[in-house]
Amino acid sequence: MRHRRRSSHPVRSVDKEKEKTSSKPQSNSSDVLSADLKSNLDYIRKTLGGSTDIMIREISLDEKDGLKVAVLYTDGLADQNTITESIMKTLARMVNSSKVAGREQIPSFDGSQILAEISLQNKEIQNFSKYKTLFHSLLSGDTIFLVDGFEDGIALGTRGWKDRGVTETSVENVVRGPREAFTESLRTNTAMIRRKIKDPNLWLETRQIGRLTQTDVGLMYINGIANEKIVQEARDRLDRIDIGSILESGYIEEAIQDETMTPFPTIFNTERPDVIAAELLEGKIAILVDGTPFVLVMPALFVSFLHAAEDYYQRSDISSFLRMLRYLSIFISLLGPSLYIAVSTFHQEMLPTQLLFGLAAQREQIPFPAFVEAVLMEVTFEILREAGLRLPKNIGSAISIVGTLVIGQAAVEAGIISAAMVIVVAITAISSFVLPAFNMSIAFRMLRFPLMALAGSFGLYGIFIGATTLILHLCSLRSFGVPYMAPFAPLIPDDQKDAVLRLPQWMLMTRPRLINKDNVTRRKSTPPQKSRK
Amino acid sequence: MKRILGLLLLTLAASFLLSGCWNRRELNELGIAVAAGVDKVGDKYRLSVQIAIPGQVASKKVGSPQAPATLFTSEGDTLFEAARRMSQSSPRKIYFAHLRMFIIGESLARQGIAEVLDLLFRDHEFRTDFYFAVSKENTAEETLKIMTPIETIPANKLFTSLQTSEKIWSPTKAVTLDELINDLSSKGKHPVLTGLEIRGDKNIGEKKINVENIYTPSHLVYSGFAVFKSDRLIGWLNEKESRGYRLILGDVKSSVNHVKCRDQGKVVLETLRTSAKVKGSMVKSRPHINIRFSAEGNVGSVECSGLDLTKPETIQKLETEMEQMTVRLIETVIQKVQTEYKVDIFGFGEAIRRSNPKAWKSMKEDWDERYFPNLPVHIQVDYHIRRTGTISDSFLNEIRETR
Secondary structure, three states, X not given: OOOOEOOOOHHHHHHXXXXXXXXXXXXXXOOXXXXXXXXXXXXXXXXXXXXXXXXXXXXXXXXXXOOEEEEEEEEOOXXXXXXXXXXXXXXXXXXXXXHHHOOOOOOOOOHHHHHHHHHHHOXXXXXXXXXXXXXXXXXXXOEEEXXXXXXXXXXXXXXOOOOOOOOEOOOOOOOOOOOEOOOOOHHHHHHHHHHHOOOOOEEEEEEEEOOOOOEEEEEEEEOOOOOHXXXXXXXXXXXXXXXXXXXXXXXXXXXXXXXXXXXXXXXXXXXXXXXXXXXXXXXXXXXXXXXXXXXXXXXXXXXXXXXXXXXXXXXXXXXXXXXXXXXXXXXXXXXHHHHHHHHHHOOHHHOOHHHHHHHHHXXXXXXXXXXXXXXXXXXXXXXXXXXXXXXXXXXXXXXXXXXHHHHHHHHHHOOOOOHHHXXXXXXXXXXXXXXXXXXXXXXXXXXXXXXXXXHHHXXXXXXXXXXXXXXXXXXXXXXXXXXXXOOOOOOOHHHHHHOOOOOOHHHOOEOOOOOOOOOOXXXXXXXXXXXXX | OHHHHHHHHHHHHHHHHHHOOOOOOOHHHEEEEEEEEEEEEOOEEEEEEEEEOHHHHHOOOOOOOOOOEEEEEEEEOOHHHHXXXXXXXXXXXEEOOOOOEEEXXXXXXXXXXXXXXHHHHHOOOOOOOOEEEEEOOOOHHHHOOOOOOOOOOHHHHHHHHHHHHHHXXXXXXXXXXXXXXXXXXXXXXXXXXXXXEEEEOHXXXXXXXHHOOOOOOEEEEEEEEEEEEOXXXXXXXXXXXXXXXXXXXXXXXXXXXXXXXXXXOEEEEEEEEEEEEEEEEEEOOEEEEEEEEEEEEEEEEEEOOOOOOOOHHHHHHHHHHHHHHHHHHHHHHHHHHHHHHOOOOOOHHHHHHHHOHHHHHXXXXXXXXXXHHHOOEEEEEEEEEEEOOOOOOOOHHHHHHHO
């Protein structure tokens, strides 16, 4: 620690220092601290507008005009216990011991001695001489310790505020697997990942982004597994961000994603530490943002949005079946209503005769074309879904009553919507919720509408055109330089083991090819064998 | 760039919004035709189309006043015109893709059906999976008016009943459009179509009373084959002859026949898995036909006593009986067609063509007149009984003894 001492005897030099600072008031308004405590504190008070949650305690260690120190912290952000333990008690001890030692004499305090003592008592210390650092530390929950006569202070790591604590996942639920989810606190989140990967190569870089919010953003990757080029690209993109505020990782996502004009997310996010650990181990990069439990992962492939954490915890046959089910359901959620429209308005010859009678009978009284009917129902469903999401929990049941009874049953009975359409919309809606990633399922839900319009005007031909365009678009996407549709386009035979299917763990010997070109071998592996005794 | 993009979007939007959807047909704008019938009235075609009323077919209401289907008729110089003229009486455009049955009136069949078939084959709306039948004695229109029980749409009844009887009995054949046209255009084979009769009072059959009681006074029954000379009907085969005809084709999936058991009583055999190989050959520049027919069967029921089914001899005897019976069946129909109709409905000419195309070339022009009526046909039947059902000896044996 480097203390710039202004005087050998700080007690006596106070006045001198005061004169010095008062004669140079400009030094305060610039960005460096002065040696005069009082003027420093004044400046701090002025800058913070006297905010009442900023606690400034001036402590005089002598009865008389002795050495003055100041302890500053933000109430609620800094942990009171730590402050008491490490600062107040130390100060008290020093005062007491000096009283015992020199009973009759004027107790003398050496500023540097105090600083050294305080520093020893704290796990995190940082000295600074600039106001910028002071404010950042103070407002981040650190405690600022200033000693009169010194031009730099120390920031003590006392961050400790009331957070939500680690709770169960609320979005990505599993039947089998860890239950914990990330919290809003960056440090808790990094700890949760570290707990899963105890490897020195798990590296974390932190930076502050956001002019006003100064949000901590962590870049995490496993050195040696992650592709260095992609890591560098991520660093560059983070450094290029110039934004006023970061309140959620979505801000970062929008600022660094490859492609804005696409409904598909090219950056993956999750609230599950186990998913992040798995992605890091595949060579991907995680970006953690303070204040949100959602951690970004890049590069993101299309397939990872269709994979659930649980796929790796259940046996491989179960997981493969469930994955295929998910692939099927994205087809249903994308094409369900449009296929119904196309077949029922253009290609009636494709229906079995009995089914045709059934559908035709239901449609007898319906005043709208199938396309209008479908759009009506789909929009209604989207409104219901959105309403159900935003409603306070205790009125949620009202929505389901209105949704099922009024809109489902009554609309059919009133002859506005055919029952078949309700079935189609319902199966489509349910299929769209099968996707583990909400942003991907909403992408497919949005694309449903243009496809419905195509089906309504050109039939199956229109659907074909729409689907082809969609596939071409998907194949054109990149996420941090990695083709979005890998391992399908480009086709990587090796990586098919973990795409539509999930082969047994012992067969998953290599990491995805495109993400880390060099270090792909996870391990040498043989199938589990029975002991031959 | 932005201007171009904007213009492009505008054009796209316009093409969506202004063009409309020219061939869009909502389900409730369709008159779904399930059966069509053609008769000849004078020199005009009379087209009758049975249209299903989906609301009646699929409704859960019981005892609705409307019939499940309705019939529209119209006349025209050509079938296509008649079909379009129907729009004068039908509220919806008639949609033929789900046609199940096409009934040809006997009057038309006798004058020739080829002209009618071209429309069905050419028009894109017709699928080729509907069946043909010739309405015997009645007009097609009358046939399509009969109400049927169980299958409320008469066309459906006709369709499924033809399918089933082809499969498990054998004097009928479900002929589709492409098969019919194949036979018509082949020189070595003439088509046959299954006949359709109205049994009972057809005036009652047209009314709802017909299906209101357990016994339906009037119903539709398939009966025997209509023999065509090229596209003209020239006569009918009875049930026995029709079964013989099917055996020669070798496509019987399942059928039932009986043979005499000892002196009195009958043994019924269920025939499964038949195959017939019709081979043509030229012997001394005369065409010959060899039919090798083989079949497998089960003992279906024993209606006599004293038959020991556990003995291999009994089974062999039954097989021989069955073989003789089959030969008789086949011979009967061949003889009748050779002497009475003189048209090759069996495809013997085709068999000759396949075995000896050169000889066929010289014969094909007067095959039906000169060669076919005197064609020697050698029949060889191989019948195997595989199973005797769930019991071996009949309990009838016990009953007679104690009597």
